[in-house]
Amino acid sequence: MEIVMAFVCGFLFMAAIYLILSRSLLRIIIGTGLLSHGAHLLILTMGGLGGTAPPVLAEGVTDFADPIPQALILTAIVIAFGVTAFILVLAYRAYQELQTDDTTAMKGSGIDD
Amino acid sequence: MQVLAIFIPLLAAIFIPFLFRNVRTIHTGWFVLIVPILLVGYYATFISRVMNGNDVLASFNWIPSLNISFISYLDGLSLLFSLLITGIGALVVLYSIFYLDKTKEQLHNFYIYLLMFMTAMLGVVQSDHMITLYLFWELTSISSFLLIAYWFQRDKSRFGALKSMMITVAGGLLMLGGFVLLALMGGTYSIRELVAQAPQLVNESYFVLALVLILFGAFTKSAQFPFYIWLPDAMEAPTPVSAYLHSATMVKAGIYLVARFTPIFAASEVWIWLVTGIGLLTLFWGSLFAVKQTDLKGILAFSTVSQLGLIMALLGASAIAFHVEDAANTVFKYAAFAAIFHLINHATFKGSLFMIAGIVDHETGTRDIRKLGGLMSIMPLSFTVALISSLSMAGLPPFNGFLSKEMFLTAMLTLKDFELFEFSTWGILLLVIAVIASIFTFVYSFYFVFKTFTGKLQASELPQKPHEAPIGMLVAPMILAALVVIIFFIPNLIGEVFIKPAVFAIQPFLYQDPFLQFTPAGIDITVKAWHGFTAPELWLTVCIVIVGALLFTTLGKWQKLYRIQPAKLSLNTFYDFVMDGVLNRTMVNVSKRVMHGSMRHYLMYMFAAICFIVIGTLFYKDAFKISFEGAAPIELYQLILIIVLVLGTLTTLIARSRITAIVGLGAVGYTVALFFVMFNAPDLALTQLVIETISVALFLLVFYHLPRLGKVQEYTPFRFRRLAVSIGIGAMVTLVALSAHSQKLVDSINQYYKDTVYSLAGGGNIVNVILVDYRGFDTLFEITVLGIAGMGIYAMIKLRLSRKEKTNESE
Numbered sequence: 001m002e003i004v005m006a007f008v009c010g011f012l013f014m015a016a017i018y019l020i021l022s023r024s025l026l027r028i029i030i031g032t033g034l035l036s037h038g039a040h041l042l043i044l045t046m047g048g049l050g051g052t053a054p055p056v057l058a059e060g061v062t063d064f065a066d067p068i069p070q071a072l073i074l075t076a077i078v079i080a081f082g083v084t085a086f087i088l089v090l091a092y093r094a095y096q097e098l099q100t101d102d103t104t105a106m107k108g109s110g111i112d113d
Numbered sequence: 114m115q116v117l118a119i120f121i122p123l124l125a126a127i128f129i130p131f132l133f134r135n136v137r138t139i140h141t142g143w144f145v146l147i148v149p150i151l152l153v154g155y156y157a158t159f160i161s162r163v164m165n166g167n168d169v170l171a172s173f174n175w176i177p178s179l180n181i182s183f184i185s186y187l188d189g190l191s192l193l194f195s196l197l198i199t200g201i202g203a204l205v206v207l208y209s210i211f212y213l214d215k216t217k218e219q220l221h222n223f224y225i226y227l228l229m230f231m232t233a234m235l236g237v238v239q240s241d242h243m244i245t246l247y248l249f250w251e252l253t254s255i256s257s258f259l260l261i262a263y264w265f266q267r268d269k270s271r272f273g274a275l276k277s278m279m280i281t282v283a284g285g286l287l288m289l290g291g292f293v294l295l296a297l298m299g300g301t302y303s304i305r306e307l308v309a310q311a312p313q314l315v316n317e318s319y320f321v322l323a324l325v326l327i328l329f330g331a332f333t334k335s336a337q338f339p340f341y342i343w344l345p346d347a348m349e350a351p352t353p354v355s356a357y358l359h360s361a362t363m364v365k366a367g368i369y370l371v372a373r374f375t376p377i378f379a380a381s382e383v384w385i386w387l388v389t390g391i392g393l394l395t396l397f398w399g400s401l402f403a404v405k406q407t408d409l410k411g412i413l414a415f416s417t418v419s420q421l422g423l424i425m426a427l428l429g430a431s432a433i434a435f436h437v438e439d440a441a442n443t444v445f446k447y448a449a450f451a452a453i454f455h456l457i458n459h460a461t462f463k464g465s466l467f468m469i470a471g472i473v474d475h476e477t478g479t480r481d482i483r484k485l486g487g488l489m490s491i492m493p494l495s496f497t498v499a500l501i502s503s504l505s506m507a508g509l510p511p512f513n514g515f516l517s518k519e520m521f522l523t524a525m526l527t528l529k530d531f532e533l534f535e536f537s538t539w540g541i542l543l544l545v546i547a548v549i550a551s552i553f554t555f556v557y558s559f560y561f562v563f564k565t566f567t568g569k570l571q572a573s574e575l576p577q578k579p580h581e582a583p584i585g586m587l588v589a590p591m592i593l594a595a596l597v598v599i600i601f602f603i604p605n606l607i608g609e610v611f612i613k614p615a616v617f618a619i620q621p622f623l624y625q626d627p628f629l630q631f632t633p634a635g636i637d638i639t640v641k642a643w644h645g646f647t648a649p650e651l652w653l654t655v656c657i658v659i660v661g662a663l664l665f666t667t668l669g670k671w672q673k674l675y676r677i678q679p680a681k682l683s684l685n686t687f688y689d690f691v692m693d694g695v696l697n698r699t700m701v702n703v704s705k706r707v708m709h710g711s712m713r714h715y716l717m718y719m720f721a722a723i724c725f726i727v728i729g730t731l732f733y734k735d736a737f738k739i740s741f742e743g744a745a746p747i748e749l750y751q752l753i754l755i756i757v758l759v760l761g762t763l764t765t766l767i768a769r770s771r772i773t774a775i776v777g778l779g780a781v782g783y784t785v786a787l788f789f790v791m792f793n794a795p796d797l798a799l800t801q802l803v804i805e806t807i808s809v810a811l812f813l814l815v816f817y818h819l820p821r822l823g824k825v826q827e828y829t830p831f832r833f834r835r836l837a838v839s840i841g842i843g844a845m846v847t848l849v850a851l852s853a854h855s856q857k858l859v860d861s862i863n864q865y866y867k868d869t870v871y872s873l874a875g876g877g878n879i880v881n882v883i884l885v886d887y888r889g890f891d892t893l894f895e896i897t898v899l900g901i902a903g904m905g906i907y908a909m910i911k912l913r914l915s916r917k918e919k920t921n922e923s924e
Contacts (some may be wrong), residue, residue, distance in 0.1 A: 004752075013839075027771075037785050048743070055867075075891050085808075085906060
């Protein structure tokens with residue numbers, strides 16, 4: 001499963017980078033969203049996907065999933081959310097002030113490449 | 114005290130602004146004058162000790178842990194330079210008192226820079242530690258820069274200052290490289306200790322590199338070919354500065370450096386060829402182009418270049434003495450003597466010539482030789498001084514320049530017959546070059562003095578009515594001119610007191626006797642004004658005088674030849690081309706091409722670089738590995754989820770409208786939450802569901818607020834590069850993940866948490882206990898992050914400058 005998940009993460013990263021390299025601010029932010037999903041899944045995968053029970057003490061269960069990556073991801077999700085919310089509002093305000101959400105147009109020249 | 118003496122001028126400089134502000138009736142220069150006079154007296158007390166071969170050493174530990182200390186090392190060479198610096202310094206200060214007006218000029222700046230320079234020069238010539246030598250060396254560059262741009266309102270001054278700064282600092286940096294190499298090879302920064310190790314150093318592999326780098330420093334500072342171009346432009350400085358820095362002292366720092374390192378590097382053939390060859394080339398070039406100049410100071414600048422080349426060539430010849438058996442009986446030992454002798458002579462006559470040029474400028478208002486003429490009867494004293502100095506420069510008796518030029522010719526004649534290093538083939542060429550250069554020296558010396566002082570007076574051309582300079586202004590050049598004559602009559606006394614100790618410092622091995630403690634006084638060199646009729650030097654001089662006089666009388670006819678050289682084919686054009694065309698324009702073009710402000714391109718560069726480095730390392734280190742061992746089994750419903758995830762991602766990629774992309778992202782988020790459920794992570798699944806919901810709501814909020822313009826449906830144009838980079842990053846992540854998974858080095862530490870979660874922390878949910886107990890600090894700061902994000906969002910929305918305020922602020 002880990003092998004398959006490695007490819008899934010790679011795919012998510014690829015899509016994220018492709019979107020981040022686009023002109024529209026919204027697409028860029030969607031790209032960062034995909035990037036954080038990819039990163040979270042990667043952390044989980046790298047911790048190992050074995051284990052048959054959630055990491056909660058219960059009678060007779062010994063084969064827990066690894067709790068450490070889960071704690072790390074929980075922290076990362078919250079931070080990614082904070083940052084996403086911030087840049088979304090930033091994009092919204094930038095739009096209000098500049099009347100465009102095209103990063104090339106924001107540069108001022110309007111000429112790309 | 115000895116170390117402190119170096120810093121006395123710098124310390125005195127502190128008081129200059131107070132004196133300038135508060136004592137306006139007295140010219141500030143009078144206070145400054147005390148410093149060099151005191152120092153001359155102080156250094157004079159060392160003469161007798163140094164004459165007897167006792168070097169004087171004093172040190173002050175500056176950075177003991179790095180073994181860097183200020184060492185004042187006074188042997189013959191250092192003492193001679195120190196006396197020159199302070200002596201000529203005193204005369205220049207005296208001259209400047211009359212040259213610079215105390216009401217119109219910013220005197221405090223001038224004297225602070227000048228005193229700073231004096232400290233720097235004293236430091237250069239006395240430092241035994243190479244790092245402090247470099248330190249003072251750069252201080253001379255900086256103070257010279259400040260002095261050249263003293264009249265900073267003028268464009269030309271600033272240009273000249275910048276040019277000299279660029280060239281000398283470039284050379285200084287290369288020299289620092291040479292110093293460091295040398296110190297690494299020798300294991301010490303002390304020049305004295307390196308001299309003692311010279312025989313072993315020759316075999317080191319970086320010896321020649323260090324040699325060349327140090328020569329770069331010396332050649333740029335001493336205005337050797339092709340680095341001389343800054344010197345004529347530095348003539349925009351006030352004349353006392355030109356007299357002091359650009360004839361007598363700073364340009365001789367390079368000479369000093371070559372002389373100081375001769376005992377270390379003389380063993381190398383490269384050194385001999387470079388120093389002699391470049392010296393002669395500079396001598397020839399400088400003398401040739403001096404006749405072309407029409408500015409008095411321009412002539413003197415090129416003449417300085419040429420004379421410095423002569424001294425350099427002699428120092429190169431003196432290095433040959435290290436290769437000759439029984440050198441004490443050959444003529445090469447004269448070379449160092451002649452170099453030092455000419456150095457003293459040049460300081461005297463060139464200093465006085467610059468001062469005369471300044472006087473002429475001051476009293477007539479122009480330095481253009483085409484407008485000058487017939488000043489002899491108006492300015493008789495200046496004329497006398499100029500004549501004496503010029504004839505000395507031309508190498509005529511009974512002036513000191515004659516003696517050193519004779520010795521120069523002797524050295525070049527001997528070089529011709531030298532066996533080693535193919536000198537016997539090329540030596541005759543060197544002699545011819547030397548003779549031609551001497552002829553041109555004769556011509557420009559006459560050109561300088563006679564075109565200015567004889568001929569017809571063109572009173573209408575002159576901006577001012579010419580008259581004789583005030584006597585105070587003439588004192589300094591008169592003292593120097595007197596020295597010119599005096600040295601001619603007592604050369605052997607000067608030789609005994611100053612030159613032989615200096616020669617002893619340059620060629621110590623020559624006079625080394627294992628049994629006898631040799632002293633400089635034992636060097637058996639005497640200067641003869643008269644060699645007898647059989648000596649070839651005499652006939653060479655006669656030949657130089659005859660051809661020179663012929664050329665001078667026909668000057669008007671052949672001076673036009675200089676016009677053949679197109680203005681574009683000069684080293685200055687090359688310098689401008691390099692600085693402006695190559696460096697400036699290329700750099701601007703490169704930054705325009707690379708830094709055009711598009712974020713997408715920067716991101717593209719970054720991602721491509723990351724990809725390249727990581728994948729490259731992976732394959733270079735042969736780290737890629739794939740193993741299925743320990744992997745969890747694949748379930749069918751997992752595959753279904755993966756398909757959903759991939760489809761959601763593809764939707765965001767190819768979506769033509771934004772709303773589709775947002776929904777696609779939401780789908781991906783919820784699928785990830787389902788993954789968390791599958792992989793036994795309930796807390797993650799909960800958080801992910803909630804946060805994905807809020808995020809999508811936020812996205813929609815933003816989308817909703819995008820007005821009309823944003824509603825134009827944008828289809829992302831397909832670009833190959835973009836796709837390539839993103840596929841590269843995706844592949845990189847996959848490869849790294851596979852390799853990391855396939856080669857686990859150590860087991861997880863999670864067993865500890867599983868074992869102690871209840872016994873130590875009293876909880877059952879391991880993830881939550883980790884978050885608030887084991888690793889509670891992370892959580893604290895994650896809360897802080899959320900808080901900051903919230904406050905940031907609030908500030909962004911609430912705090913706005915109204916249009917009016919904004920325009921005010923931008924003004």
